[in-house]
Amino acid sequence: MIVSDVVCPFCGCLCDDLELEVVGDRIVRVKNGCSLAEATFMNDTRLPAPIRRTTTGWEEISYDEAVKETADILKDADRPLLYGWSSTHGESQSVGVHIAERIGAVIDNTSTVCHGPSILAIQEVGHPGCTLGQVKNRADVIIYWGCNPTEAHPRHMSRYTTYATGFFVPDAHMERTVIVVDTRRNDTVNIADEFLQVEPGGDYAVLSALRAIVRGKELVIPQKVAGISKEQLIRVAGICKNAKFGAIFFGLGLTMSRGKYKNVRNAIELTDELNRHTKFVISPMRGHGNVYGSNEVFTWMTGYPFAVDFARGIAFYNPGETTAVDILRRGECDAALIVASDPGANFPRTAAAHLAKIPTVVIDPHVNATTALSRIHIPCTAAGIDAAGTAYRMDGVPIRLKKVIERGYPDDAVILKKIYDRLNGGWDHD
Amino acid sequence: MTELLVKNACVIDPLNRISMEIMDISIRDGRIVDSVSAAAEVIDTHGCLTLPGGIDSHSHVCGTKVNFGRYMSPEDMRAGRTPRSGKMHVTSGYYVPTTYGNSYRYSRMGYTTVLEGAMAPLEARHTHEEFTATPHQDMLANTLFDGNWAIMEAVRDRDVRRTAAIVAWTLSAVKGYSIKLTNPGGTEAWGWGEDLTSIHDLVPNFNVTPAEIITTMIQANELLHLPHSVHLHCNNLGKPGNYQTTLETFDLVPDNNNARQTLYATHAQFHSYGGTTWRDINSQAEEIARSVNAKPQIVMDMGQIMFGRTMTMTADGPMEFNLYCLHHNKWSNHDVELETGSGIIPVLYSKKSLVNCVMWAIGLELALLTRNPYQCLLATDNPNGAPFVKYPEIIGLLMSKRYRDEEFATLHDGTGQRTVVSSLDREMDWNEIAIMTRAGQAQALGITAQGKGHLGVGAEADIAIYPIRCRDVDPATEYRKVVEGFQKTMYTIKRGRVVARDGDVIVEGANNTFWVNPSVPDEFSVASDPEFVKKFEEYYTVRMSNYPVQDVYLPRGKCIRTEMNL
Numbered sequence: 004m005i006v007s008d009v010v011c012p013f014c015g016c017l018c019d020d021l022e023l024e025v026v027g028d029r030i031v032r033v034k035n036g037c038s039l040a041e042a043t044f045m046n047d048t049r050l051p052a053p054i055r056r057t058t059t060g061w062e063e064i065s066y067d068e069a070v071k072e073t074a075d076i077l078k079d080a081d082r083p084l085l086y087g088w089s090s091t092h093g094e095s096q097s098v099g100v101h102i103a104e105r106i107g108a109v110i111d112n113t114s115t116v117c118h119g120p121s122i123l124a125i126q127e128v129g130h131p132g133c134t135l136g137q138v139k140n141r142a143d144v145i146i147y148w149g150c151n152p153t154e155a156h157p158r159h160m161s162r163y164t165t166y167a168t169g170f171f172v173p174d175a176h177m178e179r180t181v182i183v184v185d186t187r188r189n190d191t192v193n194i195a196d197e198f199l200q201v202e203p204g205g206d207y208a209v210l211s212a213l214r215a216i217v218r219g220k221e222l223v224i225p226q227k228v229a230g231i232s233k234e235q236l237i238r239v240a241g242i243c244k245n246a247k248f249g250a251i252f253f254g255l256g257l258t259m260s261r262g263k264y265k266n267v268r269n270a271i272e273l274t275d276e277l278n279r280h281t282k283f284v285i286s287p288m289r290g291h292g293n294v295y296g297s298n299e300v301f302t303w304m305t306g307y308p309f310a311v312d313f314a315r316g317i318a319f320y321n322p323g324e325t326t327a328v329d330i331l332r333r334g335e336c337d338a339a340l341i342v343a344s345d346p347g348a349n350f351p352r353t354a355a356a357h358l359a360k361i362p363t364v365v366i367d368p369h370v371n372a373t374t375a376l377s378r379i380h381i382p383c384t385a386a387g388i389d390a391a392g393t394a395y396r397m398d399g400v401p402i403r404l405k406k407v408i409e410r411g412y413p414d415d416a417v418i419l420k421k422i423y424d425r426l427n428g429g430w431d432h433d
Numbered sequence: 434m435t436e437l438l439v440k441n442a443c444v445i446d447p448l449n450r451i452s453m454e455i456m457d458i459s460i461r462d463g464r465i466v467d468s469v470s471a472a473a474e475v476i477d478t479h480g481c482l483t484l485p486g487g488i489d490s491h492s493h494v495c496g497t498k499v500n501f502g503r504y505m506s507p508e509d510m511r512a513g514r515t516p517r518s519g520k521m522h523v524t525s526g527y528y529v530p531t532t533y534g535n536s537y538r539y540s541r542m543g544y545t546t547v548l549e550g551a552m553a554p555l556e557a558r559h560t561h562e563e564f565t566a567t568p569h570q571d572m573l574a575n576t577l578f579d580g581n582w583a584i585m586e587a588v589r590d591r592d593v594r595r596t597a598a599i600v601a602w603t604l605s606a607v608k609g610y611s612i613k614l615t616n617p618g619g620t621e622a623w624g625w626g627e628d629l630t631s632i633h634d635l636v637p638n639f640n641v642t643p644a645e646i647i648t649t650m651i652q653a654n655e656l657l658h659l660p661h662s663v664h665l666h667c668n669n670l671g672k673p674g675n676y677q678t679t680l681e682t683f684d685l686v687p688d689n690n691n692a693r694q695t696l697y698a699t700h701a702q703f704h705s706y707g708g709t710t711w712r713d714i715n716s717q718a719e720e721i722a723r724s725v726n727a728k729p730q731i732v733m734d735m736g737q738i739m740f741g742r743t744m745t746m747t748a749d750g751p752m753e754f755n756l757y758c759l760h761h762n763k764w765s766n767h768d769v770e771l772e773t774g775s776g777i778i779p780v781l782y783s784k785k786s787l788v789n790c791v792m793w794a795i796g797l798e799l800a801l802l803t804r805n806p807y808q809c810l811l812a813t814d815n816p817n818g819a820p821f822v823k824y825p826e827i828i829g830l831l832m833s834k835r836y837r838d839e840e841f842a843t844l845h846d847g848t849g850q851r852t853v854v855s856s857l858d859r860e861m862d863w864n865e866i867a868i869m870t871r872a873g874q875a876q877a878l879g880i881t882a883q884g885k886g887h888l889g890v891g892a893e894a895d896i897a898i899y900p901i902r903c904r905d906v907d908p909a910t911e912y913r914k915v916v917e918g919f920q921k922t923m924y925t926i927k928r929g930r931v932v933a934r935d936g937d938v939i940v941e942g943a944n945n946t947f948w949v950n951p952s953v954p955d956e957f958s959v960a961s962d963p964e965f966v967k968k969f970e971e972y973y974t975v976r977m978s979n980y981p982v983q984d985v986y987l988p989r990g991k992c993i994r995t996e997m998n999l
Contacts, residue, residue: 008976019979093562104523125505129763129778134555136770136974141624163974170582170972171638247625275764278754282626284766302503303495303532303563306510306525316516318525320507393558399497399767401558402975403983 010404011040012090012387015289015397016156016163028408030388037157043388049412050370050382066413069364069381073340074425076362076378077106080338082314086327087344087367089113089291090385091415092392092404096293096300098419099342100311105426107313109336111327112297113290113344114309119322120258121287122298122308124267131274133284134398135162137248140169141282144246146182148270149206149256150288153190159288164250165194171247180242184209185256197239204261205229209236210269216240217276244280251285258287289397291344293386296395331357339363342415343386347373366415383415390414436461436473437929439896442483443903445863447872448887452864453903455480460894463928467890476924476931482903484867485886486545486895486927488874491664491699491734492815493746494535495549495563495572497556498775501765502529502744502816506779509744521938528743528816532566536942538822540569540933543897543922546885548573548878550664550699550814551615551748553769554581555975557607561946561986568942569925569932571885571895573878575664576609577748577773578650580621582972583965585639588649594957597653597997601951602959604659606981608948608990611661611878612654615748616668617646620774628751632668632682643668648685651696655689657951658995660879662690662732664697670752673708676717680724688730693879700736700814702796711759711788715851716795722802725809732877733803734812737796737827738789739819740782746817750774771972782819787851790844794852800831800869801857807876811869824870825919831861831869832908832915863903883947883993894929897922946987951995 009021021040024032030044053069054061064072077083085108088096096112103110114122138145145164152159160166165181172178183195186203201209205228212228215221217240224233243249251274257266270285277283289295298308305311307320310327323329327346330336331354338361347355348371359376367373368385384390387404389412394404439458444451459469493499503510506529513527513534524534539547547567552560552574564572578584578600587595600612618636619629625637632643647665654663667682669675679698686696698704705721708714725731745756750766753776757764765777782789796818803809811828815821829836834857841848841855849855861869875886884893901918908915925933932940959965969977984990 008978010979019976097566101522104517122504125765126507127763129505129757129765130501131764131766133766133768134770134974136555136972137624137768139974140770140972168971275757278626279758282624284768298504299500299559303500303566305523306503306514306531307507308504313523316523317514318510318523320510393562395559399501399559400555400975401562402979403558 006407009407010387010394010402011036011043012292012394012404013039013043014156014292015295016159017292017394017396017402018158018162019402023407025408028410030408039157047385047388049368049410050380053379053381056378066381066418069379070418070421070425072379073364073381074422076338076364077340077422078426082336083108084327084330084336084339085110085342086339086346087113087342088297089294089344091343092293092386092390092394093296093300094392095342095416095419096297097304098416098423100301100304102419102423102426103311104313105423107316109312109314109325109330110301111310112301113294114298115326115328116349117255117290117294118258118287119309119326120264121267123264123322124271128268128271130271131278131284132286132398134400135396138250138284139163139167141171141248142250143172143178144180144182144242144249146184146249146251147191148184148251148253149260150252150254151189151191152288155254156288182239182242197235197242199231199235199239202230206257206260206266207262207269210266210273212236213240214269214273214276217244217273217280243277243283246281249277249281249283252288253285254288286398293394295397295399296393299395328354337361340366341373341377342366345371345373347371347376366418368412381418382412383418384412434462435929436469438469438473438475439483439898440475440477441480442478442898443480444483444888445867446485446888447864447868448876448881449889458483458888458896460929463894464884465888465890465892465894478898478923480902481923482863482899482901482918484543484897485871485888486897486925487543488546488871488878488886489544489812489815489821490548490810490874490878491550491812492547492821493550493817494547494815495532495567496552496560498746498767498777499529500559500563501767502746502777503531505763505765505777506744519937520940528820532563536567536569537938540925540938541921541936542822542824542919543899543925544570545895545925545927546571546880548575548610550575551577551613552607552609553577553748553773553775554603554607554609555769555772557609557982558986561608561982564944564946565988568944569927569938571945571947573610573947575611575613576604576607577613577615579614579617579748580773582771583968585621585636585641585646588645589639589641593649593652593656596649597656598953598957598959600653601657601953601997604948605950608946608982608987610948611659611664612650613664614647614650615666615773616670616752617643619643619668619751620748623750623774624768629668632678644685647682651686651689657997659949659951660993662694662697664699666699666747666749667704670703670749671756673706673710673714676705676707676720679704679721683724683728683731686728686730693876694732695730697877698731698733700818701733701799702736702738702792702818705795705799714788714791716791716798716853718795718798718802719853722799726804732808732810733799734810735796735800736812736814737818738782738792739813739823739826740784740789740793741819742779742781743816743819744777744779746775746777748773748775750776752776753778756780770974784844787845787847790848791851794848794854797830797837798852798854798857801859806861806865806868807873809869810873810877825916828866828919829912829916832866833910833912834858834860835909836912860909880947894926896926898924943989945989945991947991947993948987949993949995951997953997954999
């Protein structure tokens, strides 16, 4: 059977034009997808049943047992952490927030180790952005700053930017100028019209220099700024000012290098400045397929996009204090529920090590590095493969992930709801 | 079967011409009936003011830009927070509260139905997700068409039927309720960082004018028999001298519908400015009200501002950028491909600002100068003019000249020279307030047929009971009692069930979402039109099959079907 217009749940691009060939409960062919999409749909090896750590290894347990034990762990915890959420659908994220509120937990998502700094910058200065179709149909200047879409978002350029045919840009590849800013000569550089190779940690200075030039203060710029010649800076500022529509996309090269959220703030303020001359937008290249959805769901339910602490009964937010890495690193947290993410692979060693010390439960379709740190792993559906649900694209466009096959696993939202119900029943009998 | 009897209610029900009558209201299974059995649960109001549930015909509470307002504002989230309590979830925020915050606070004020003022079709799923998390109000979504490429092309071709067919397909696809035009044409121009300055400017690349978009959409709206009229945010919002644009726009509007207005002009305060710059801005509310008094086909809402901090958020992207250039505050912008724009910035309305004082006066003047209260409804364009929790104060100001004078005395000295509010003696009565906050809103939205806005037999039992004895209170002097009374109901009843009591929400909500599905003859349907489909697939970044909002997003959706009139 051929299923068309399938949404790939892997990265923040949420490409929705895939065609899958399905035989029974298996996907046998992926058309239109990138290599990441192919791996997502084809290499989908699941844990067959819930497992619990024993003194010598692992034992299989029933879902009911796993749910009960998870609820007990959370109930007994003084400072529980509910982390992850970015690879599942909004329906699960929403139950997660309800659990956190119910037990006074900290709930955080993967923004904490990716675009958290972008969110902090946006909270200071706002975010001039747009949906990706605006870029596709209008942009004649594209800037990729501190990101490598060729490897990380392989179809970003063909669907939304460089190679995408747009209404006002019918001959896309010829009509668009591509500028790449990075510390390394990455693969995306090969298609760039301008490449600014910034010295590591120099992004803030380069952004400041560009802002100064756009404001007509080029006299104050030294001959070289973080490895970039004044001449090139002036040329690039000119390209931006003369654009009909410019779009900056940035990645972790900006958010996680020296300066962190101040880099992003500077980039946003450069965008603001350019809007006084022409049209310019800026957007983070979000990683996980539904990380933006976790920000959205957390926000409408709690008021904050990530790092929400319910310990005081109200929703409290203070990144650096209520962020997952910090709570773990301080050894504060005494139980963790990890859903649809892999902090074992991505967190700093001290934070990951603490996960291994405390009772940690993983709800995830796949075995990952966090499994090795956990006490229980409960397998579930994978959103967009065998479960339908809502995901938010990196630009905020909500898309419904499809259920393409049935593999007999319970939806993580259902597992979470059972945990929630147990926590409710155990705490008061209303 | 569940029955409820509300006894000794002092009822004001303008649509049924009931004014301060002490009576009983019988409710069975969510509807108002003639009588109930002796087994019915009884609420004795002891003569307290009892009104149909409040209706907000223009408020921003759910969807992409509202949520972005929250996302970028931890400072506001800290400004209002409540813990989990009983059936109530945690809430955060003051001017852009979380969905539960909005829902509980509206419910506490007796509001049971809210129209979200602006939903971008491409992002409709988001709005509906938040509707589900706003459980105590029935919700409706104004659907944005101001920069819709297919619409502008149909308007350029002077093809009203095609315009109507595109509206019909879009409304049914995104489960929207009504046509919203925000700065028509201007949001498309903003795609290039430009704006339009008059309703006769040409939209870049599309060769249509705002005037043509407005008039064609009005025709399409009536052709489709939509329950609500075109809902317009006029061009040139917030610019000194813009009242001319507003008057010109009003002059375009025919009287095409006997049951309701033909144009809903939202947040009229922001469109009633005289002068040429911020230095000489003055009120032209008299001109606007004169025009509306002569045109029964127009209904407006006040768009009142109240002093304090709030967040401005609108699909009018260029306006927000202008505001950013004035305030240098944090600025967000979010243009939506082929459809519309949007922008957000926080503001502080201050009594020390002459401009803000003039704005405050204009909103009140519009209400006081409009003869028929059905033509000027009470709203703040929440949260743009003020968060909706300020409505009771606005009611107080409309009912009491003394309250207005006391407030006026605290304003910037120059306010008197630029406005007429201090010379207006009108004091609105209870009946007029009931019209401006429910009966008029229901009629304007076209939902009286859904049993909204009145308390006649057959109506939905959405009822607000306030701790106010209107026969014993003189609003002109005891306006504090009025304000306090409207801040917190004794009971808010939603579809026959008490949802809030003395300010606390006591049950889980179960709202409805009303949406419209206009049926169009096959020969005009755009879903199967190769030209429409081709452009959609080429220029949108989502596939046409993935665009419509699935039924699962409206767990309690109520579809209103209409027929296109040939």
